[in-house]
Amino acid sequence: MLDDQDRRLLRYWQAEPTLSPGELAAHCGMTAGRAARRIARMQDAGILQGVGAVIDWAALGYAVEVSLRITLDKTQGNAFDAFQAAAREVPEVIEIQTFLGRVDVRLNVIARDMGHYQQIYRDRILTLPHIADIEALMQVARIKAEEALPL
Incomplete structure (x- = not known):
């Protein structure tokens, strides 16, 4: 279901969740539009369930x-x-x-x-x-x- 580019997106986003979609795409070597489509697909599939704040x-x-x-x-x-x-x-x-x-x-x-x-x-x-x-x-x-x- 996930390919290497999806995993790369998730890996970078986990490491630095404050990255903007454009910054995330740049880290992953893809266009912002392509990264946005992949993220939307993973959200629709229930793989990405949200981005939130971690409170101490x-x-x-x-x-x-x-x-x-x-x-x-x-x-x-x-x-x-x-x-x-x-x-x-x-x-x-x-x-x-x-x-x-x-x-x-x-x-x-x-x-x-x-x-x-x-x-x-x-x-x-x-x-x-x-x-x-x-x-x-x-x-x-x-x-x-x-x-x-x-x-």
């Missing part, structure tokens, strides 16, 4: 990140859907992942400090539907957070 939550005062591993009470037929819908409504939940196995869902939660986290946990997390068990892992350091693909 700590710089905005969020000093605590906790990963919650949650096992749901699967005796209810709608447990996953109801839980996910409710978890999406918690603004401090920055990531939701589902798994196969003992752990069903993982939530990443950010908070300003431990007092704020306790408030979120008591008022928002523990009220989510169908929770059977929760294990909390407090993040100490982020060693690697890379979303770029090896193209």
Whole structure:
């Protein structure tokens, strides 16, 4: 589906997402129009899903990140859907992942400090539907957070 020129475009854009379409095309050795058509094709195919800003939550005062591993009470037929819908409504939940196995869902939660986290946990997390068990892992350091693909 992707050829070498598509991969080159993606590689340069991942490395420097602030490049204008013209600059990106110049780096890739193609015209701006051709690069724009290739980018549009990759967007239409769902390969490129958007370009956004990366925000340093700590710089905005969020000093605590906790990963919650949650096992749901699967005796209810709608447990996953109801839980996910409710978890999406918690603004401090920055990531939701589902798994196969003992752990069903993982939530990443950010908070300003431990007092704020306790408030979120008591008022928002523990009220989510169908929770059977929760294990909390407090993040100490982020060693690697890379979303770029090896193209």
